[in-house]
Amino acid sequence: MRLAVLGAGAVGRSVVELAGEYGHEVVAVADSSSAAIGANGAEPLDADTVLQRKEAEGVVGDADPDDALTAEYDALIEATPTTLGDAEPGFDHCETALQRDRDVVLANKGPVAERYADLRALEANSAGTVRFEATVGGAIPAICTIEDYGADTVEAVRGVLNGTANFVLTRMAAEGLGYEHVLAEAQDLGVAEADPSFDVDGTDAALKCVILANVLTGGEPEFSLDDAEVEGIRNVPGSALELATEEGQTVRLIGEATRDTVRVGPRLVPENGPLAVTGTRNIVQLDTGHAGRLNISGRGAGGPETATAVLADVGRLE
Amino acid sequence: MTEESIEPEATPDGGQTGAYTVRLELADEPGELLDALQPIADNGGNLLSIFHERGNLTPRGRIPVEVDLECHPDQFETIVDALREAGMNVVQAGREEYGEELTVLLVGHVIDTDLSNTLERIQTQSAASVTDLALSAPEGTEDVSSARLRIATAADRTDDVLADVREVATEKDLHVIEPQLDRGDA
Numbered sequence: 001m002r003l004a005v006l007g008a009g010a011v012g013r014s015v016v017e018l019a020g021e022y023g024h025e026v027v028a029v030a031d032s033s034s035a036a037i038g039a040n041g042a043e044p045l046d047a048d049t050v051l052q053r054k055e056a057e058g059v060v061g062d063a064d065p066d067d068a069l070t071a072e073y074d075a076l077i078e079a080t081p082t083t084l085g086d087a088e089p090g091f092d093h094c095e096t097a098l099q100r101d102r103d104v105v106l107a108n109k110g111p112v113a114e115r116y117a118d119l120r121a122l123e124a125n126s127a128g129t130v131r132f133e134a135t136v137g138g139a140i141p142a143i144c145t146i147e148d149y150g151a152d153t154v155e156a157v158r159g160v161l162n163g164t165a166n167f168v169l170t171r172m173a174a175e176g177l178g179y180e181h182v183l184a185e186a187q188d189l190g191v192a193e194a195d196p197s198f199d200v201d202g203t204d205a206a207l208k209c210v211i212l213a214n215v216l217t218g219g220e221p222e223f224s225l226d227d228a229e230v231e232g233i234r235n236v237p238g239s240a241l242e243l244a245t246e247e248g249q250t251v252r253l254i255g256e257a258t259r260d261t262v263r264v265g266p267r268l269v270p271e272n273g274p275l276a277v278t279g280t281r282n283i284v285q286l287d288t289g290h291a292g293r294l295n296i297s298g299r300g301a302g303g304p305e306t307a308t309a310v311l312a313d314v315g316r317l318e
Numbered sequence: 319m320t321e322e323s324i325e326p327e328a329t330p331d332g333g334q335t336g337a338y339t340v341r342l343e344l345a346d347e348p349g350e351l352l353d354a355l356q357p358i359a360d361n362g363g364n365l366l367s368i369f370h371e372r373g374n375l376t377p378r379g380r381i382p383v384e385v386d387l388e389c390h391p392d393q394f395e396t397i398v399d400a401l402r403e404a405g406m407n408v409v410q411a412g413r414e415e416y417g418e419e420l421t422v423l424l425v426g427h428v429i430d431t432d433l434s435n436t437l438e439r440i441q442t443q444s445a446a447s448v449t450d451l452a453l454s455a456p457e458g459t460e461d462v463s464s465a466r467l468r469i470a471t472a473a474d475r476t477d478d479v480l481a482d483v484r485e486v487a488t489e490k491d492l493h494v495i496e497p498q499l500d501r502g503d504a
Contacts, residue, residue: 235426235493236493237425237462237464239425239454239455239456239462239463239464240423240454240495242454243423243452243465244423244466244495246452246466247421247466249421251423251495252498254498265495268423268495268498269497269498275498
C-alpha cells in the first residue's frame with residue numbers, strides 16, 4: 001500500500017523506516033513544518049534520505065506539510081502528537097483522508113479518545129476505514145484481540161498502560177527510593193519526559209482506557225477523557241510501597257475500562273500476579289465472557305514497537 | 319519510622335461492636351415494620367440496613383425482612399429477646415458472615431486527621447471490621463504517612479466498603495490506594 005506518514009517523531013520515523021520491510025511504499029512524510037512528497041505525489045520516497053534530512057536539518061523535505069494530505073496515498077498514518085479536547089490538528093487530518101475515501105491508521109490517541117463518534121461518523125460516509133491499534137499498549141495487540149473475540153463478549157479490559165509510571169513505581173518499590181528521586185533518574189534515562197505530567201498524572205493511561213471503553217461500547221455510550229476517573233502516582237510515597245511489599249503486594253497504576261466506567265489510579269496488586277509487570281513493560285488484561293481471562297504483555301511504547309502496531313493495522317486494511 | 323499494630327477500637331466495657339443480621343417475618347399490616355425496629359433502637363442497636371422484601375411472601379403469608387445492625391455482643395441477645403417479646407417472628411439471628419478481606423492503603427496526613435475516627439467511621443458506615451492496621455511514617459507522624467488497613471466484610475459488600483473508604487478519605491484529604499479486586503478467574 002502507499003502510505004502518507006504525518007508526524008516525524010519516534011513512531012512516524014519508525015514507520016517510514018520499516019514500511020518497506022512490510023511491502024509498503026511511503027509516498028509522503030510530513031512533520032509540523034515541512035514535508036517530503038514523492039514524484040507526482042505517488043512515487044515512493046527513499047526512507048534513508050528523508051530520515052537523514054530530519055536528523056541533520058530538523059525537516060523532512062521542502063514541501064508544505066499540508067501537501068502530504070493531498071498526496072496519492074492509500075492509507076494515512078496519523079502519528080502527530082496527541083492533543084486533547086478537539087483533538088486538532090489530528091482530527092482534521094483524518095477528516096481530509098476519509099473524505100478522499102482513503103484509509104486512516106492512527107498512533108495519535110486524541111481523535112479516538114476525544115472524538116470517537118465524530119470519527120466513526122466520518123468513516124461511515126467514506127469508503128475508507130479507520131484503525132488505531134497503536135494507540136493502546138504499543139506493540140500489544142489489544143484492540144484487534146477485542147475485535148476478534150467480539151467486543152460484546154469482552155466484559156472488561158484493564159492493565160498497566162503507561163511505561164513511565166510503571167518504571168517509577170517499580171524502582172521505588174525495588175530500591176526504597178522516593179518519587180522525586182526515581183523520576184529524576186527516569187528523566188536522565190529518557191524514560192520520562194522533561195514534563196512528565198501526562199504520564200505520572202494518569203492522563204495517558206486514561207486516554208487509552210477511554211479508547212478501550214469506546215471499542216467495548218462501539219461508541220454508544222461514547223467516552224472521552226472527561227468521563228474518566230483519574231488519579232496519578234504523584235501521591236504514592238515510598239512508605240505506601242513498603243507497606244504493600246510487607247503483604248506480598250505492590251502498587252501499580254492500573255487503568256480499567258468497562259462498558260460503564262473508565263477508572264485509572266494506583267492500585268494494590270499481588271507482587272507476583274500478572275498485573276505487576278516491571279519496568280516500562282505494559283500488560284493488557286481482558287475479561288471475556290466465555291474464555292476467562294487473557295493477559296497480553298509486552299512493550300507498550302517506543303518507535304519500532306508502536307510502528308509494528310501501525311504496520312499491522314495497515315496489513316489488516318489490505 | 320514508626321510501625322505498630324493497633325487492635326480495632328474497643329468499647330468501654332472491653333467488648334467490641336459487631337455486625338449482626340436478623341431475619342424477621344412480619345404480618346402485612348400497617349406499622350408492623352416500625353414496631354419491629356423499635357426494640358432494636360431501644361436496646362442500643364445501631365441499624366445498618368433494612369431489606370424489606372415486600373411482595374415476596376413466605377409460605378405462611380408473611381413478609382420477610384432482613385435487618386443488619388451493629389451492637390455489642392451482649393446486647394445482641396437482649397435485642398433478639400425484645401423482638402420476640404414484642405411478638406415478632408424472628409426466624410434467624412446471628413453474627414454477620416465476613417467472607418471477604420480487603421487490604422487498602424491510606425496515604426497523607428493519616429495520623430493528624432484522627433486515625434481512630436477514620437477507622438471507626440469505616441467500620442460503622444460499611445458494616446465492616448478493620449482487623450489489622452499497620453503504619454509507616456518515615457518522615458514523622460506530622461508529615462505524609464501511610465496506613466495499611468485490612469478490612470473484613472461480607473463478600474457482596476466490597477464495592478460499598480471501598481466507596482465508603484473513598485468518601486471518608488476524600489473528606490480528610492487522604493489518598494486511597496485500593497486493591498485491584500479479582501472479580502474474574504485468574
